[in-house]
Amino acid sequence: MSNPHNPVRRRVLGSLAAGIAVAAFSRRATADTPPAVRIGVATAGGGNPITWGGSPGSVARLNRWLEEALEPTGTKVQWLFFKGAGPAVNEALSNRQIDLAYQGDLPAVVGRANGLKTRILLASGTRNNLYLVTPPDSDIRSVADLKGRTVSIFRGTNGHLVAINVLAAHGLTERDIKGVNLDTGSAQAAIASKGVEAAFGGQEWFKLRDQGLAKIVYSTQGQDPRFTRQAHVLARQDFIDEHPDTVQRAVDVFVRAADWASDEANREALFELWARSGVPHASYVAEFENQQLDVRNSPLIDEFVRARYHGVVQDALALKLIRREVSVDDWFEPRFLQQSLAANGLAQRWSAYAADGSASAASVARS
Structure with missing residues (x-):
């Protein structure tokens, strides 16, 4: 029978225990770290x-x-x-x-x-600011002019509520416009082709403005920060x-x-x-x-x-x-x-x- 007090055996057992402890720690670390x-x-x-x-x-x-x-x-x-x-x-x-x-x-x-x-x-x-844009030759000059017009709003996004609040600040509700639910890319195409009369959105509209395909008629920039996203x-x-x-x-x-x-x-x-x-x-x-x-x-x-x-x-x-x-x-x-x-x-x-x-x-x- 081996002697439990043998120094070599003690070192081996100690190393084994340390190895088990390290392995257990590694397993915990791996379990807590997602792949x-x-x-x-x-x-x-x-x-x-x-x-x-x-x-x-x-x-x-x-x-x-x-x-x-x-x-x-x-x-x-x-x-x-x-x-x-x-x-x-x-x-x-x-x-x-x-x-x-x-x-x-x-x-x-x-x-x-x-x-x-x-x-x-x-x-x-x-x-984040919100903008109202129209085709360049539109007769829409302000938010108030949107009554009865076809307007793109990306519903369910953080611009949706701000657009509604902007409408309200100008005496309109969402029911006063002919709202069309378009994502960002589709709204840009619709403005460029005059498929809608106006659209709400973000900084993506500056590109179309600079290309002469849209004009910005309203911006929340510099206004009440509660009208931001x-x-x-x-x-x-x-x-x-x-x-x-x-x-x-x-x-x-x-x-x-x-x-x-x-x-x-x-x-x-x-x-x-x-x-x-x-x-x-x-x-x-x-x-x-x-x-x-x-x-x-x-x-x-x-x-x-x-x-x-x-x-x-x-x-x-x-x-x-x-x-x-x-x-x-x-x-x-x-x-x-x-x-x-x-x-x-x-x-x-x-x-x-x-x-x-x-x-x-x-x-x-x-x-």
């Missing part, structure tokens, strides 16, 4: 590789920062783009086909009202519960991208990067004219962002786009963002804004 993180983007996108513009998230996409952060841990990064925008992203979330998503405010609210268990991690492109990065609740370390790494990357995209020294480089989506550099120059990058690209979940989501819920209820009240405050999950800001010395990087969009709360409220 892939699938990120849905609420736009068809463009370019090669496919990307989008107007959001810090696309900076991370084009620089492959998420891949750099996650692939060494064994997690593959997959980007999925949806021509059907926010509603299509909701369907993918419901079917567990994606884990994280870049999405606008209204479709996310609709998804939450329909039972999707998601948490908003950070803002990613706020105060908000976007964010969210995640499925179960993915957060199962893979919090992966979520933290992803948020760290999105915050890094927001920091770079908020630096005025990078303005031209940022627009050139976004132009790789197929939307011209000049369109982003026009969209961001006289606007600070660190306001538009802030990741903070401040009182303005919270108020806008509360407002979207109430507007969606009033218009029967959702059938029940949904909570907002417990929807935000800022702990990953707060950890990232603290760890990277960015706690004071961005100003927080009051519910009405003013800077009065900037020195007090921090996300």
Whole structure:
């Protein structure tokens, strides 16, 4: 019988125990690390590789920062783009086909009202403007002229409610127009061919304006910030519960991208990067004219962002786009963002804004 007090045997047993402990730790790490993180983007996108513009998230996409952060841990990064925008992203979330998503405010609210268990991690492109465009020779000169006209609105997207609120501010309702539900590409084709008389949309319209195929007759730029659209990065609740370390790494990357995209020294480089989506550099120059990058690209979940989501819920209820009240405050999950800001010395990087969009709360409220 071997002697249990033999020093050689003790070393062998000790090494074996250590090996078992390391193996057990490795198994836990592997179990907690997903083989892939699938990120849905609420736009068809463009370019090669496919990307989008107007959001810090696309900076991370084009620089492959998420891949750099996650692939060494064994997690593959997959980007999925949806021509059907926010509603299509909701369907993918419901079917567990994606884990994280870049999405606008209204479709996310609709998804939450329909039972999707998601948490908003950070803002990613706020105060996006809305434009009303017509064919160049149209006699439409203002929003008030839309009564009885054929107007394209991409229903279910974060521009839908803003368009309705713009109509209301000019004494009209959606029933006063002949609304046509067209996605972004179809709306552009319809304006160019005069298949519709007017259309609401975003910075994609500057390209057609500059080509002489459309004219912009109304813009929310420089007006009440409550007439703007908000976007964010969210995640499925179960993915957060199962893979919090992966979520933290992803948020760290999105915050890094927001920091770079908020630096005025990078303005031209940022627009050139976004132009790789197929939307011209000049369109982003026009969209961001006289606007600070660190306001538009802030990741903070401040009182303005919270108020806008509360407002979207109430507007969606009033218009029967959702059938029940949904909570907002417990929807935000800022702990990953707060950890990232603290760890990277960015706690004071961005100003927080009051519910009405003013800077009065900037020195007090921090996300």
